[in-house]
Amino acid sequence: SASSEKIHSSEDLQSSRMASSYNYTQVCVKFSCSWTISNFSFADDENGASLTSSTFSDASGRLKWALQLYPNGVDSVQEGYVSCFAVLVSAPEAGVRACARLVLLNAEGQEAMVIENNYYTRVYEGDQIGSELFSRNDVLDDASGLLQDDKLTLTCKVSITGCLVISTAQVKEPDSSLAFELGELWEESLLTDCTLCVAGQEFKAHKSILSRTRLISEMEPDVLKEILTYIYSGKAPNIRQMAAKLLAAADMYLLDRLKSMCEDTLCSSLTVDNAAETLILGDLHQAQHTKNDAVTFINVNAEEVTKTDGWTTLTDDHPHLITDLYQSLVSAGEPPAKRQRRF
Structure with missing residues (x-):
């Protein structure tokens, strides 16, 4: 049967900037890993059967990922394809905005087949990023040069942006x-x-x-x-x-x-669902630390927060807080018109 060799991973902190609240840092992180599957041709080829790598994580350990490969597709629609995914195993409740690049390497270690999306989408614990675009026949074909000693090597780079690092003892x-x-x-x-x-x-x-x-x-x-x-x-x-x-x-x-x-x-308990209500609470009770952190969280997770009931309450009953949110964006040096769209 097919077996998984040890996964190798690395992390690259691409950029970091302090957001307006003193105890938040917004960062862009890129994870890269390599996964080798031995005896690939003997892998269970039943539609829906899968192989899963060991987990890899960022330096803080708050985000954990794994690679998942379906030798013959996730379901009947994807049958005939080798489906590859990066799976978010563990993450904060608010999720993260991420994109992934999945590559099959040939025997020389060169990129042979690539799946890549260049836009960030919000994913939550248990979600997958990937596709079914690798043809199973092409992978097994000797002419493709993908299998050497019946080993298949997959590399993955996951990019994360807009994530929040929350300091302790806030x-x-x-x-x-x-x-x-x-x-x-x-x-x-x-x-x-x-x-x-x-x-x-x-x-x-x-x-x-x-x-x-x-x-x-x-x-x-x-x-x-x-x-x-x-x-x-x-x-x-x-x-x-x-x-x-x-x-x-x-x-x-x-x-x-x-x-x-x-x-x-x-x-320390801010989520997409409670961020607007927390901002209202901080404003009502002169809790400035709470108010500042809620403002930062909302600006980073704007698209999701604006869909909540709490946001409706905020705009209807506390419209002055919209000004605070806008001023936070301006003070961060990133005008709204230039902010990357959140998917």
């Missing part, structure tokens, strides 16, 4: 002055002297502690519980599930450290 959190013992005091309801009632739920607390934060109970029970957990312990264990609601509460009750924690969570 928002510096002020030091907490809350003692660990306070958390235990609240969790065990020791020496409590007041009760907060929200939607039929009661939370025992201490007047002396709550008076310092000017906390009132006009919020959902789960949010109030998380706020109380933070006030007593300095921690917010469920922040990822309720960062938006906690940000609003932290802004209202002047809990600056919690607000910073919420911003960090929101900035």
Whole structure:
């Protein structure tokens, strides 16, 4: 049967420029790899059967790719062709904009058959880039010179543009002055002297502690519980599930450290689907780091973001944010008319 030899890959950082937000870098990366398949003529020639290479990735390990080859086509429509694809195995939720160049080498290592697209398209985890244009008969024909010792060698170059590298520790959190013992005091309801009632739920607390934060109970029970957990312990264990609601509460009750924690969570969780809503949130609650990062993310992923419900809400109810987005483009030194079209 056919077997795969070790795949060789390399990465070339073509260009890099800082976007308008301090903790984003927009880059263009090119991956190249070579894959040799031994005993190719013995590969399963059933329509739909495939061979898959080992994975290769960028330097950060955030993007992982593999090559996939169908010796007799992906389906009945492609039967009679050797179908070759670059598969995005692992990627951020927002995907990446990429194009690929797939080449079959002859016995002398020269390019014999080439599949290339020169435009970038957005691909997500599990998507493929490639074609079925290699004729199976041509590949197996001795005259083609593609097989030497029954080995088929495929090279691939994947180019990625507009991807975002997000720095860690995006928002510096002020030091907490809350003692660990306070958390235990609240969790065990020791020496409590007041009760907060929200939607039929009661939370025992201490007047002396709550008076310092000017906390009132006009919020959902789960949010109030998380706020109380933070006030007593300095921690917010469920922040990822309720960062938006906690940000609003932290802004209202002047809990600056919690607000910073919420911003960090929101900035690290930006996606095409939530970017517009995150920008609105940052604007409403004076969360400048969140606002800046959302602006940058939207500009890089403009075509996809403008198709979301959040974008409709932004344009209808918060049109002033369109100005912020435009100003970000101008300050980046890349006027809209000259930006590469996003597919």
